[in-house]
Amino acid sequence: MMFARVARRTFTSSAVNPYKVTVLGACGGIGQPLSLLLKLNDKVTDLRLYDIKNAKGVATDISHIPTNSTVTGFSAEEADGLKNALKDTELVLIPAGVPRKPGMTRDDLFNINAGIVYDLATAAAENAPNAAVLVISNPVNSTVPIVAEVFKKKGVYNKKKLFGVTTLDSIRASRFISQVANTNPTQEHVSVVGGHSGITIIPLLSQTKYANTLSKEQRDALIHRIQFGGDEVVKAKNGGGSATLSMAQAGAKFANAVLSGFAGEKNVTQASYVDSPLYKSEGIEFFASPVTLGPDGVQEIHPIGDISAEESELLKECKETLKKNIDKGIKFADSKQ
Numbered sequence: 001m002m003f004a005r006v007a008r009r010t011f012t013s014s015a016v017n018p019y020k021v022t023v024l025g026a027c028g029g030i031g032q033p034l035s036l037l038l039k040l041n042d043k044v045t046d047l048r049l050y051d052i053k054n055a056k057g058v059a060t061d062i063s064h065i066p067t068n069s070t071v072t073g074f075s076a077e078e079a080d081g082l083k084n085a086l087k088d089t090e091l092v093l094i095p096a097g098v099p100r101k102p103g104m105t106r107d108d109l110f111n112i113n114a115g116i117v118y119d120l121a122t123a124a125a126e127n128a129p130n131a132a133v134l135v136i137s138n139p140v141n142s143t144v145p146i147v148a149e150v151f152k153k154k155g156v157y158n159k160k161k162l163f164g165v166t167t168l169d170s171i172r173a174s175r176f177i178s179q180v181a182n183t184n185p186t187q188e189h190v191s192v193v194g195g196h197s198g199i200t201i202i203p204l205l206s207q208t209k210y211a212n213t214l215s216k217e218q219r220d221a222l223i224h225r226i227q228f229g230g231d232e233v234v235k236a237k238n239g240g241g242s243a244t245l246s247m248a249q250a251g252a253k254f255a256n257a258v259l260s261g262f263a264g265e266k267n268v269t270q271a272s273y274v275d276s277p278l279y280k281s282e283g284i285e286f287f288a289s290p291v292t293l294g295p296d297g298v299q300e301i302h303p304i305g306d307i308s309a310e311e312s313e314l315l316k317e318c319k320e321t322l323k324k325n326i327d328k329g330i331k332f333a334d335s336k337q
């Protein structure tokens with residue numbers, strides 16, 4: 001009797017949110033905790049983990065957690081491992097690639113990660129052309145355009161389904177501003193726009209309730225900390241990589257937002273680096289700003305709103321760098337023809 005009740009409840013919940021999710025690079029510093037958090041998300045019913053190493057081990061471990069999803073590991077050695085990990089999936093997260101070491105910028109990762117992302121995007125375009133693709137691998141400013149070019153080449157590009165994950169910048173901003181203002185970080189929100197590296201990250205402090213209370217020094221320090229927060233982690237890990245645990249939380253949060261949009265939940269808005277109309281006339285194809293998510297992915301891309309003179313200066317510099325980063329990604333993808 002009791003079993004029947006439990007079974008019925010389980011069935012109901014899987015029928016409401018039957019999402020298939022694939023993580024490519026699932027066994028890395030980000031991939032493992034990200035996969036764990038996705039296993040805890042009741043919107044996910046079929047979790048597929050792929051990596052060039054140890055995917056079966058991580059999948060078996062996570063699969064013992066008693067939540068309502070199957071977990072399957074796919075390795076690069078098995079025939080069609082990548083293809084089967086992707087077949088008919090609805091959401092693909094890509095944290096595959098190498099992380100930074102002290103002294104490196106995200107752009108220094110381009111030479112290795114561009115090729116990895118290109119190959120994984122090719123497999124995604126062939127096997128899951130309708131899936132939302134969430135790119136975590138750095139440099140995000142360039143890897144997202146690479147994915148777009150691959151999908152275009154395959155004739156399956158849908159700009160509403162491609163996202164660069166910039167959520168870590170947003171969660172850092174909430175945390176760091178709460179430390180300055182001595183408040184609860186869960187109640188803080190800062191709109192962070194632009195791109196995902198150094199000076200392309202623009203926290204719009206003028207839009208917060210602290211616009212007139214922070215001193216210029218506090219503001220400058222906070223902006224710098226949000227822009228270069230990743231360096232704090234790289235330095236502290238001292239050669240052991242970059243942010244992984246906070247990034248996993250950010251990635252899981254953004255994946256949940258995309259799935260919530262798919263499920264028809266209303267007012268799901270998060271910042272993301274997307275194919276954006278905001279500055280296209282200036283030759284900038286991708287830009288991060290608040291995006292409302294819906295059943296088809298991107299539902300509405302919001303403009304950045306009113307900004308201060310200081311922030312306008314930051315935006316100008318951001319655009320110059322962003323344009324170069326985007327062109328670099330597009331050129332790389334074109335060179336692979």
Ligand code: NAI
Pocket residue numbers: 024025026027028029030031050051052053095096097098099100109113116119120135136137138139140165166167168169196241242243244247
């Ligand atoms: P990691 O080295 O710990 O893990 C990377 C994983 O990717 C490894 O398990 C590796 O085997 C796997 N991998 C490599 N090539 C692959 C391929 N062709 N197919 C499938 N899997 C492959 O690195 P970590 O710390 O997890 O970082 C991953 C990426 O995420 C880096 O590029 C890093 O810069 C980026 N990152 C992005 C952030 C963001 O905010 N978007 C924040 C922090 C890191």
